[in-house]
Amino acid sequence: MKRRPLCVIALGAATLCATLVLTPLPQPAELPPTGIDILDHHGHLLYQVIDPVRGAARPVPLEAIAPALQQATIAAEDKTFASNIGIDPVATLRAVRDDLTTRQVVSGGSTITQQLARLRYLQSDERSAQSYTRKATEAWLAIRMTAQQSKTQILEEYLNSVPYGNLAVGAEAAAWTYFDKPAADLSLAEAALLAGLPQSPSDYDPFTHWSSARARQIQVLDLMLRRGFIDTAQADSARAEPIQLNDRPFPLSAAHFVDYVRGLAPAGATRIQTTLDRDIQSLAERAAQRQVARLADHDVSDAAVVVLDAHTGGVRAMVGGIDYFDSSQPDAQVNMAVAPRQTGSAFKPITYAAALESGQFSEASMLQDERTVFQTRRGEAYVPEDYDHQFRGDVPLRVALASSLNVPAVELESQLGVPRVIDFASQFELSKALADPDRFDLSLTLGAAEVPLLDLTAAYGAFATGGAYHPPVLFGDSPPSKRVMSKDTAWLIDDMLSDDAARGPGFGRNSVLNLPDQHVAVKTGTTSDFRDNWTVGFTPDVVVGVWVGNADNRPMRDVSGVSGAAPIWREVMDALLENAPAANFDRPTDLVRVALCADTVRLAAPDCPDQRLEWLAPSDMAALVVPSGQEYQPL
Numbered sequence: 001m002k003r004r005p006l007c008v009i010a011l012g013a014a015t016l017c018a019t020l021v022l023t024p025l026p027q028p029a030e031l032p033p034t035g036i037d038i039l040d041h042h043g044h045l046l047y048q049v050i051d052p053v054r055g056a057a058r059p060v061p062l063e064a065i066a067p068a069l070q071q072a073t074i075a076a077e078d079k080t081f082a083s084n085i086g087i088d089p090v091a092t093l094r095a096v097r098d099d100l101t102t103r104q105v106v107s108g109g110s111t112i113t114q115q116l117a118r119l120r121y122l123q124s125d126e127r128s129a130q131s132y133t134r135k136a137t138e139a140w141l142a143i144r145m146t147a148q149q150s151k152t153q154i155l156e157e158y159l160n161s162v163p164y165g166n167l168a169v170g171a172e173a174a175a176w177t178y179f180d181k182p183a184a185d186l187s188l189a190e191a192a193l194l195a196g197l198p199q200s201p202s203d204y205d206p207f208t209h210w211s212s213a214r215a216r217q218i219q220v221l222d223l224m225l226r227r228g229f230i231d232t233a234q235a236d237s238a239r240a241e242p243i244q245l246n247d248r249p250f251p252l253s254a255a256h257f258v259d260y261v262r263g264l265a266p267a268g269a270t271r272i273q274t275t276l277d278r279d280i281q282s283l284a285e286r287a288a289q290r291q292v293a294r295l296a297d298h299d300v301s302d303a304a305v306v307v308l309d310a311h312t313g314g315v316r317a318m319v320g321g322i323d324y325f326d327s328s329q330p331d332a333q334v335n336m337a338v339a340p341r342q343t344g345s346a347f348k349p350i351t352y353a354a355a356l357e358s359g360q361f362s363e364a365s366m367l368q369d370e371r372t373v374f375q376t377r378r379g380e381a382y383v384p385e386d387y388d389h390q391f392r393g394d395v396p397l398r399v400a401l402a403s404s405l406n407v408p409a410v411e412l413e414s415q416l417g418v419p420r421v422i423d424f425a426s427q428f429e430l431s432k433a434l435a436d437p438d439r440f441d442l443s444l445t446l447g448a449a450e451v452p453l454l455d456l457t458a459a460y461g462a463f464a465t466g467g468a469y470h471p472p473v474l475f476g477d478s479p480p481s482k483r484v485m486s487k488d489t490a491w492l493i494d495d496m497l498s499d500d501a502a503r504g505p506g507f508g509r510n511s512v513l514n515l516p517d518q519h520v521a522v523k524t525g526t527t528s529d530f531r532d533n534w535t536v537g538f539t540p541d542v543v544v545g546v547w548v549g550n551a552d553n554r555p556m557r558d559v560s561g562v563s564g565a566a567p568i569w570r571e572v573m574d575a576l577l578e579n580a581p582a583a584n585f586d587r588p589t590d591l592v593r594v595a596l597c598a599d600t601v602r603l604a605a606p607d608c609p610d611q612r613l614e615w616l617a618p619s620d621m622a623a624l625v626v627p628s629g630q631e632y633q634p635l
Contacts, residue, residue: 025144028120032057032161032169034270038258040278041314045176046253049262055167058176062156065171066186070155071229072195076220078112079227082151086113086142110138115198116158117141164194165201166249178206180246188234189241192224193217206245214243254281256320256335261474274475275314280307280576284317287571291548292322295564298557301329301550303568304336306457307576308543312478313458313470316542317572321551331551340433340450341547344561345404346525346534347425349493350459351445352401354424355412356489362620363492364594364601365397367408374414376441384410384446387526387560392505394599396612398496403506404524406446413445421445427484428459428469447525447532457536457545463493463521464538466586487588488617494585495615497521497537512566513537518577519584522569524561531555533564537573540583544572591615594624601625 035056036049050056062070074081080088088111110118117138145154164174174194175183186194196216197204206213218239225235252258254276265272288303307317320335355361369392374382384406386392392405400408413421421444422437433451434440440448454472462469467490468481496502498521500514507513513522513535522537533548533556548564549556556564594616597608602625604611616624 025141025148026121029123030120032059032119034059036262036265036269037271038261039271039273040253040276040281041274041316042277043273044253044278045251046274046276046278047251047255047258048173050167050250052167055163055169056173057160057169058172059160059170060172060183062152062159065156065159065183066191068188068191069171069183069186069194070159071227072188072191072220072224073155073159073198074112075223075227075229076195077115077198079223081112081155084111084113084146086117086144086146087111087139092139111142112158113142113145113154114138116154116161117145119161120157162198163201164197165205166207176246177249178246179244180248180251187238187241188221188230189217189238189243192220192238193243196220206243207249217243252324253278254318255324256333256337257281257315257318257474259333260318260320260335260338264474272475275309275312275316275473276318277307277316281317281319283575284319284568284572285322287568287575288319288546289322290571291564291568294567295548295556295559298559298564299550299554300548300556300559300564301554302331302336302548303565304453304547305568305572306337306454306472306543306545307572308457308461308470308472308545310461310464310538310541310543311470313461313473313481314478315454315472315474318454329551334551336453336547336549336551338452338454339551340452341532341549342447342527343449343451343456344447344525344527344532344534345406345409346456346523346536346561347447347449347451348401348404348409348445348525349463349497349523350425350428350430351409351413351416351421352397352496353463353485353489353493354421355397355416356492357424357485358416358420359619360415361397361412362616362623363396363398363496363614364596364616364620364624366394366599366601367397367400367405367411369393369395369400369405369407372407372411374410374442377418378441382410382442384442387506395505396502396599396614398499398502398612398614399505401493401496402499402502403504405506409445410442413442418442418444425449425459427482428455428462429471430455430459447527453534453545453547456534457543460523460536460538460545461543463490463497464540464543464585466490487586488591491585491587491591492615494521495587497523498585507562511562512570513562515570515573515577518580518582520573520577521585522566524566526560526564529555530557530559533559533561535561535565535569537569539573539577540585542573542576544569544576546572587615590617592618596624603627 033051033054033056038047121141160170163169166177168174168177171183204213204216221235221238224230284305288305292303302321305319318337320337326332376382386406422434433449458472462484466487467485469484470481520539525534536545546565546569595604595611597604598610598612605627
């Protein structure tokens with residue numbers, strides 16, 4: 001008969017154990033807010049989108065958190081963590097005694113597991129409630145958690161869930177916020193400072209209450225020493241270690257780019273690894289800032305830069321303006337890299353490519369640079385002039401493009417027809433800029449269409465890759481490329497835009513556009529009222545586009561593409577190509593070099609000492625004039 005109470009007790013204990021182990025934990029009331037991490041191509045953090053109320057966490061496995069922070073947390077928050085059942089009975093009894101003495105629920109005594117239970121399973125309005133019901137619920141949940149999870153799991157969840165202040169939730173977010181480093185790299189001194197924050201993040205905020213934070217850090221080190229986690233020498237060394245707080249606790253790199261990515265981010269994304277290269281971004285930003293400062297006397301206030309990987313369309317840099325945070329500029333946060341602007345002569349290579357694709361023109365073609373009255377589609381007279389208000393007579397197509405002569409470009413467009421140029425340009429995904437084709441007439445080739453720098457730079461990328469257009473990519477997989485022109489046409493444009501001699505009549509020899517040790521193609525653009533400057537150039541591997549102007553559309557004073565945008569382009573391109581071997585565009589095997597009499601389409605003969613060399617496809621030969629008795633000999 002005496003055994004029955006023991007059996008009842010044993011049965012009750014077994015039932016309790018089964019309840020603790022088998023009854024599932026409730027669904028979390030609220031998981032740690034993760035925000036959105038926006039990273040560069042190499043995994044460097046550009047920005048973390050943070051909930052302004054709940055903050056944001058960066059969950060990591062326990063092994064990615066410095067052991068010193070794990071130990072400091074246990075020493076500061078729960079000395080019996082390794083052995084307790086989820087609650088500390090002694091601390092709990094002490095808390096009950098204190099509560100009864102004061103006749104109110106005021107005392108702490110919560111273990112790490114109880115704190116985690118409160119964070120995970122209680123509603124936000126319940127967590128701060130001072131009631132016996134809340135304390136009992138929290139304790140019961142903690143005991144069940146300990147029965148069902150390992151101490152390692154509980155510690156990992158706690159260190160990824162606890163608030164450290166300044167919107168940093170979890171150890172990893174706190175390490176980056178306060179020290180600009182991952183939690184794995186924390187020193188003992190840094191770990192002790194962080195471990196002291198959860199008790200009262202606002203009171204111990206090292207950014208605003210350094211003395212209190214420092215005193216709490218020393219207290220945590222003393223607790224670690226007392227618990228046997230560190231020895232006296234380690235404690236003394238940590239106390240003496242200078243603490244270097246992060247001078248940018250809320251980093252935002254490539255601000256215009258980040259804003260643009262946030263607008264495109266898929267719903268529910270918590271981590272976006274972009275195509276941006278933080279180092280390339282920084283050098284582009286510096287180049288833009290320096291040039292705009294030099295042009296201040298010319299009423300220039302802004303610039304934008306785009307750098308693309310020619311092979312993938314990946315955006316390696318996007319400078320949307322020189323200072324995103326400039327409160328004196330109302331348009332400082334407008335991303336000029338994606339804002340539509342008139343392109344000036346930077347549109348001309350597209351017109352010339354359309355002309356070569358048509359078969360009506362080749363590098364042998366001669367164009368007229370003289371005062372010409374063209375008829376628009378509306379029957380109006382249109383009389384374009386060159387930038388320097390001079391005319392050069394008959395010029396080879398190569399020189400007309402490289403020297404950016406206006407009249408020959410309009411002549412090409414007039415013969416092709418504006419609709420044909422628009423159709424060709426639309427293949428480069430410029431259809432949005434050309435959505436209303438009836439708006440445009442012969443001034444289209446001189447830059448009447450408003451095209452974002454990002455789109456125009458991507459269009460030039462098709463010349464760099466032999467006629468394959470790659471849409472610009474900011475994150476995720478690169479979409480398939482599409483062929484928008486023949487390899488012959490792409491290479492001919494490359495060759496003409498990299499010819500310093502052909503550029504001479506318009507820009508002079510050895511200008512800022514010429515990189516003597518590299519094969520680089522480049523084109524500038526300037527709108528007639530100096531509101532926009534452009535320079536876009538490329539190698540077989542990289543495309544760099546630059547815009548200079550004012551975000552509010554004010555005109556600049558006497559600033560051309562060469563004097564405004566080109567110095568930025570050159571600085572960025574020089575940095576990208578530094579120590580790189582020269583890379584040549586792959587010339588199609590069907591193109592042959594032909595000697596022609598200068599300023600004619602006639603094969604060179606002894607009676608024409610002035611000659612020019614041009615690349616032609618077999619189909620172009622029929623348009624040549626061959627002197628009687630002379631045979632064509634490829635060079």
